[in-house]
Amino acid sequence: MYKKQLVILGGGFAGVILAQKLLCTRMAYDVTLVDKNNYFSFTPMIVETVSGTNNxxxxVQPLRQIFNHKINIVKETVRGVDLDRKLVRLQKGTLHYDILIMTLGSIVEYYGIPGAKKYSLPLRTVENGIEMRRRIINAFETGKSGPDHTFIVIGGGPTGVExxxxxxxxxSNELRKQFPRVKSKVILVEKNNQMLVHSEPYISKKATEILKRKNIELLLNRKVIEIKKDSIVLDTGTIRTTNVFWAAGMRASEVRIVPEPKKDKMNRIIVDEQFKIPGHKDVYVIGDMASYIDPRIKKPFHMAAQVAEKEAFHLAKQLCGGYTKPFVFKEQGFLVSIGRFDGVASMLGIKFTGFPAWFAWRTIYLFKLxxxxxxIRVAYxxxxxxxxxxxxxxx
Ligand SMILES: Cc1cc2nc3c(=O)[nH]c(=O)nc-3n(C[C@H](O)[C@H](O)[C@H](O)COP(=O)(O)OP(=O)(O)OC[C@H]3O[C@@H](n4cnc5c(N)ncnc54)[C@H](O)[C@@H]3O)c2cc1C
Structure with missing residues (x-):
């Protein structure tokens, strides 16, 4: 019997959860998951690879171990999609689909700032985390005083603050003990007049206090004009540094889709209330790549793992049982860890900071792995x- 070819592009939060849910229902689909990597990354913990508190x-988790031969895994880079011919263009060859779900996530947005892509290091992948850590340690081992020991993080959102x-x-916990004579500083640059600008004022205020207490220099209301090999130019002046870490923006992943669907200003594909690209009844987009307008607030959701997960659950139900209720998202909470034993949190209407927030961050993300x-390995x-x-x- 011919099984419909259901192809999922992207093995991140949305793609993996969707494929797992489809398996549970033993649907009459032949499921293929395509990703350029052979593993799933648990992004909220990437930041801990920088400090070395997490391995x-x-x-990361190999996709083949998650699915154990129950679906087809294709390790390939997606180049484009031909919606009329129902074809996915891969780096090598093509793939036919009957039903397509695009979940290719997001990439770094540099806003066209000169030198930003070339001279700063983003925090998007596990490899980025390892490289950042290596650079920091190397700066202490071999760097010259001044620019090499000035570490600048761009972006005061959750990723930048963490x-x-x-x-x-x-x-402070390791390198300063090993290199007591080295004078280093960490600077956090934000273009708005507060850190965590999208969170509640209390949370933003507390995060600012914690960052200051940890001797992190905060530069608010500053715009990055240019990044050079050994300096960063802000609208208020130049700082000499060879270590700029970029945590300032994201845009949806780019693949060539014909005919081109409508997109929003963050390059996300605009979808209808069933996550379909209007006019293409078998093509769905979820996760960071989708711009789904929340009917209550008339805005798309922000790019977050918890949104991607919930959209995947909803779409799985829809594909299995013809579930047609519009998707509603309720934020589970907001958690930001700030170094050792500190953080800010807002959950179930309760706001808390310091050690309890840090502990909640660890407990909840451990549970979510x-x-x-x-x-067990993370807890260890x-x-x-x-x-x-x-x-x-x-x-
Ligand atoms: C450092 C960091 C920390 C974060 N922390 C949090 C947090 O604490 N809480 C939270 O809610 N959200 C967090 N996020 C955001 C969260 O990771 C994303 O919103 C979520 O991963 C979106 O899920 P997705 O499935 O749409 O995309 P992803 O999980 O990014 O998955 C996309 C997949 O597509 C693959 N892919 C991309 N392009 C191609 C291509 N051309 N060909 C083949 N494969 C491709 C990628 O390899 C990836 O596996 C964080 C993100 C980062 C980078």
Whole structure:
């Protein structure tokens, strides 16, 4: 019997959860998952690979081990989609589909700032986390005083705030002990007049207090004009540095789709209330790549793992049982860890900060990891890093 070819592009939060849910229902689809990597990345914990409180292998999971031959896995880069001919264009060859779900996530947005892509390092992948850590350690081992020991994080959103906290944690907990004469500083640059601008004022205020307490220099209301090899030019002046870390923006992943669908200003594909591209009844987009207008607030959701997960659950139900209720998203909470033992949180209407927020961050994300083996490994590494020094090998 011919089974319909259901192709999922992207093995991230949305793609993996959707494929798992479709399996549970034993649908009459032949499911193929395409990703350029052979593993799933648990992005919320990437930041911990910078400070070394988490091992990079703990937060990735091979797709073939997740699915154990139950679906087809294709490790390939998607180049484009021909909606009229129902074809996915891969780097090598093509793939036919009857039903297509696009979940290719997002990429870094540099806003066309000169030098930003060339001279800053983004925090998007596990490899980025490892490279950042290596650069920081190398700066202490071989760098010259001044520019090499000035670490600048661009972007005061959740990723930038967490990153500044982890960079400072690596320096103050380990490197400063090993290099007591080195004078270093961590600077966080934000273009708005407050950190975590999209969160509640109390949370933003508390995050600012914690960052200041950790001696992270905060530059608010500053625009990045240019990044050079050994400096960064802000609208208020130039700072000499060779270490700029970019956490300032995202846009939806780019693949060539013909005919081209409508997109929003973040390059996300505009979808209808069933996550379909209007005019193409068998093509769905979810996760960071989709611009689904929330009927209540008349705006698209922000790019977040919790949105991608919920959209995947909803679409799986829709594909299995003809579930047609519009998607409604209720934020589960907002959690930001800021270095060791600190953080801010807002959950179920309760706001809390400091150690309880940090503990909640760890507990909730540990629970959210998708494999028991990884949960045990992460819990073990966290425990070890509480009592022993972190490894500062420059790998
Ligand atoms: C450092 C960091 C920390 C984050 N922390 C949080 C957090 O704490 N809480 C939260 O809610 N959200 C967080 N996010 C956001 C969250 O990761 C995303 O919103 C979520 O991953 C979106 O899910 P997705 O399935 O749409 O995309 P992704 O999970 O990014 O998956 C996309 C997949 O597509 C693959 N892919 C992309 N392009 C191609 C191509 N051309 N060909 C083949 N494969 C391709 C990628 O390899 C990837 O596996 C964080 C993101 C980052 C980068």
């Amino acid at each position: 990079p292998y703990n937060i 990153l500044a906290g982890e960079v400072e944690g690596l320096i 998708r494999s028991l083996r990884k949960k 590494d966290w425990t070890i890093s509480l009592f022993y020094e972190r490894d500062t090998s420059e790998i």
